[in-house]
Amino acid sequence: MPVPTPEPAPDVHPAWLPPEAFRAVGSRHTLVAGDGKLVDTVVGEVERACAGHGGTVRRATDEPGARPADLVLALIPALPEADRRPGDAPDATAASGADLAAVHAAHVDLAAVRAAHVDLAGALGAEGFALARHGQVTVVLADAPAGLLYGLFEVVRLGDTAFGPECPVRVHRPALSRRMLDHWDNVDEHPVMGQVERGYAGGSIFWRDGRPRRDRARVRAYARLLAACGVNAVAVNNVNVHATEARLLTDRLDDVAEIADDLRPYGIRVHLSVTFAAPVVLAGLATADPLDEAVRTWWAETTRRVYARIPDFGGYVVKADSEGQPGPFSYGRDHADGANLLAEALAPYGGVVHWRAFVYNHRQDWRDRSTDRARAAFDHFAPLDGRFRDNVFVQVKHGPMDFQVREPVSPVIAAMPGTRLAVEFQVTQEYTGQQRHVCYLAPWWSEVLRYRPWGEGGRSVADVAADGGDLVAVSNVGDDRFWTGHPLAQANLYAFGRLAWDPALAPEAVLDEWIDLTFDPARSADPEMLRRTLHEVMDDSWRTYERYTAPLGVGFMVRPGHHYGPDVDGYEYTPWGTYHFADRDGVGVDRTRATGTGFTGQYPPPWSQVYESLDRCPDELLLFFHHVPYDHVLHSGSTVIQHIYDTHFAGLAEVIEMSRRWESLAGLVDPAVHARVSERLAEQLRCAQEWCDQINAYFHRKSGVPDVRGRPLH
Template sequence: MFPYSNDVDYQCWLNYQRLETPSLSDQYKEYLKNIVINIDGYIIDSIKNELYYSIKKFFNIEAIITNKPIKRTFTIISKLDGGSFFSNTIKEEEYTSLSEEGFLIKKVENSTKKFILITAKSDEGLLYGTYKLIQNIQMEKPLDQLNLLEKPYIPLRIINHWDNLDGSIERGYAGKSIFYRNNELVDNLDRIRDYARLLSSIGLNGIVLNNVNVKSEETKLIAERINIVEKLYDVFKRYGIKIYLSVNFASPMIIGGLKTADPLDKEVRKWWKERVDFIYNRIPDFGGFLVKADSEGQPGPFTYNRTHVDGANMLAEALAPHGGLLIWRAFVYNCYQDWRDNETDRAKAAYDTFMPLDGKFLDNVIIQIKNGPMDFQVREPVNPLFGGLQKTNQILEFQITQEYTGQQKHLCYLVPQWKEVLDFDTFLFGEGTSVAKIVSGSIFNSPNFGIAGISNIGDEINWTGHTLAQANLYGFGRLAWDPSLSGKKIIEEWIKCTFGNNETVLNNLSEMMLKSWNIYEKYTAPLGVGWMVNPGHHYGPNVDGYEYSRWGTYHKADHYGIGVDRTLKSGTGYTAQYRQQNFEKYEHLDSCPDELLLFFHHVSYIYKLSNNKTVLQHIYDTHFEGVEDVQWLIDKWQGLERYIDSKRYSSVYQRLLEQRESAKEWRDVINSYFYRKTMIYDEKRRKIY
């Protein structure tokens, strides 16, 4: 069955509807009636299926797919070396600038033929080109000037799943796993195929199939449970998506029966080598391993007095002969900190741990680094490992699933947040060394760089619970492909492909989406301080929730002031982990951006921000505004009721109401907390409890 469900919300941005402009529809239809594909392969089959299905939906016709043109007008999908009759239409510069995964789409017309050409060096390139052509139709772009040459800016574009075999998803807010149930693979793989379609349509080329916290059943995925992985491999390979597994560092003991997992132990190294050989024997294109080691209770090399280098390189050596990658998470910190201890600073942990190891990892080792130094808060500075590491492959990790950003009950379009990270200038090799540039690998001349995102999907019919959270998955893929895209451009594409080309929808919804992160930030933890959430599940306000805890996450609010002094001069010295220009910016109160003020400095409540408001008045104001802004979101959405199908409309509407209630709770708890602590009145005398 293609697709698995016909529910409109299920289609996400692959929502192929009849075109609204008949003349344009007729033009496209003429070209798409005859599809010429002169090669074979499983990815090619996926291309055929997608074209056949979408053409049926767009034009209500059955496309004819042949290996040679049967009409004068057609669409041809062909490798660069595949067809003599079009090779002379490709310019030299087009040819040279096409990368392995890139594609070229152009419209060609000569005396005997009129055709749309999609060409590429690889099957994957053809697939991406096909989806691009389909998207052009969805967005009703004119056909005349069709001429597109694209290639991904970042080599590794990987989605990470925190799915467990029992069907649960760590930090999942849209139901259970679409892969697993009761320690088995689900029965029906059609839905997984549709997920692969969604991923490849936005250019993602890798997936980690299981949670980084690897429990006992998941540990067996590299042994007796490999059949589960094989079956998923068989789905994802058809969409050019490499599969990766999270592995348990203690596997040699847990499933290997060895007495140690010491990475320098001969038997352990042999065991991993055999294990990797076993995997590649079943899964020739296996991507590699992701490892969370010595972090939050996960096993790792520290147990044996070995380093991360010892641990990672040992696994990388086993993978190297097969071309496999070893991805090692930098999320390592002391999660048993004493809150009384003012010296230790969790923000410093990743840099302190990994900088001394720079240059010691093998070529196929990649360090996966969260965007910020803490853990996916609504606002954090960029992780200083970006700009620190000079001789280590790096993956940037984003969290698409909205753990700290409203759990898919609140609207929070994260692309603007991610853009700030990608655009951040690290000054690694002088001005202009953005994070995006680093993770593109271009300055390191290595393909083992990339971007990863923790998936926000589950088995709810619309994948993400909140329909509008689909935009985060879409945006993640698009940014991974091209970090220079603006948040606005991305959201407009997404809206058109998801809801159609109505102008009011486009205008209202893009405004809603683009403001939503800022709105969420307003009514939650202020000025970069973070962590004012309920412990454990992380939903809803709790100012002291993590204040007297072991997690290294404090705001240090007292009667006079608030914030964490992370300066070199008088604080933890975290600021010194940045290169000079950024160090100077963050170290000094007058240059530190307001939105990160409390992350870097402990200041009085009456300290004046750049807008001349005091910190406390800013807290009061933003928290009242935040709720008003949510009401604005509701009003905007209500304006779209007539343009959007009632199911999606009312589902989003219900969530907006929940967001409003929750925002009020945030407003009142945060304001009351600070009012009770400071006894300083709100200048506007609004109601605080």
């Protein structure tokens, strides 16, 4: 039977699953064929939709309905044997045989559509599904229950289109088999970082003040949202594992199991961030040396207990030898030794290790210009390629630094052909406005995913990740009523899931999906204006943010610690390795092989040459790779200094325009959403003004160059 889904508190915003999103499905007649918990979830979802919109749902094993189904959701293995072979007649004696005839026919149609492809049955995999249309019936077929769930949400996304002649008949399979969110949630409220590290949406939905939060309705609602955008794995605690969090692995495992129970009905596995020092801090062993026999035995036995309690447990996430976290370096071992230790313990159960490559010297000397943090992940990990077990995913941030508004793609992604990679994005807007600024990040992620490290014709980042790898992102969700603090930041979470499912999706198309689901423009007083305005506000918002913050790829320039708002020299004389080297003559980091840190040499051709060359280096990354005088002329024709002034004034002007546009939506969107976004836009405007004025004042005071347009520079 369907699992009853508790409702979250009534003031929690439904995000992209408001009741209206289910109108098309819920007002029709649906037949579900198949068994299993996730099929129960599918039935439950349709029942809930019908309760609001007057449709019906039957299972194939029920009595035939009064009228034929409009929508059939069928597990192929659950169909009568005859129906599995395209071309055969359906077994008219089966229950609901009339409906299944449509399945059969759709099946044939789809097989034709897919022409030379393999026989559909068995080819959809654990999560794929086929969407077809036969006569008046829309059919979703899947090999496994998860596929049926994702198929249902595809139908929800399509709305009435799924039931009309334009229904896009297609086979859907995720490009990446694991689409994962890392929650940087602390169990104890951390004295500096709070309940959620880099969280901008209130407390954790999982934890509060050292205990499980146990708001099961909220976690279930979260699971639904994730399934509806394609996420299928969640790490439930911060990669910085403090004392209490370490114990989730052992005596507090029940707390993790509870979350797993709530996520499981939506096809989501839980993963756990663990400390590499666990054998020492939890079991009192004298060492955590990965080659020590007692340590291996402890991890094996501990992992056995984890799986005894949570049979579908996903695996471990580890931040080791990084920013103060313990790791194998303490024992003279390397990261392959460390990761393989945990991988060995997980292998018998199908679990995986996500081992972060975010390893660098966070105590470097700012006076030393030869050390380059950008080089660190490659220097540490590329030499280890081929040494990691098959169930290790080396988790690489997409850029070589740390989720800045603009960075090149990490060269590690092209450097480890013999290693599974998990490419890591940051949905939480640590460096991109902290969910107080509108900053739709999908265009940025899409650029990264489409980037071809070996040049035109070579494979893309998405291809590398899809080849046995994962996409992972740091979550932006909290116990805020809008989930993400800024209501428009919901789109980032949605888009991450969708791009992880299909990296070829266009960011504007994903935003369109999200708008349709969330705002129901079709029923608004001015559908066209609502949709157009949301696109105008959001489509280019990442580039707007880039314009008014750190220029030309140089990064940082944020307030140390909390990372919000401008402070040009905030990190300039610190040990963090994040410098801009501005002086009275010029700015930027020389990372060339010829005269700099040699970082450009970590890329394969053609990029190793492109980035090395002052002439060929893309403008937007110029200061990441080169130190140039203020009067250096960009490809755009502008000098660097004038570009800084111009983009900062332009970015600020865009925020003003963004605010004006949002105000014009009053009456067209939920008043609570409108008010929250308006409030955040006021802060964004204030902050953008600060960015504009401080960056311009800083470079004006330093360079002495006036603005050619005579605007005030302070």
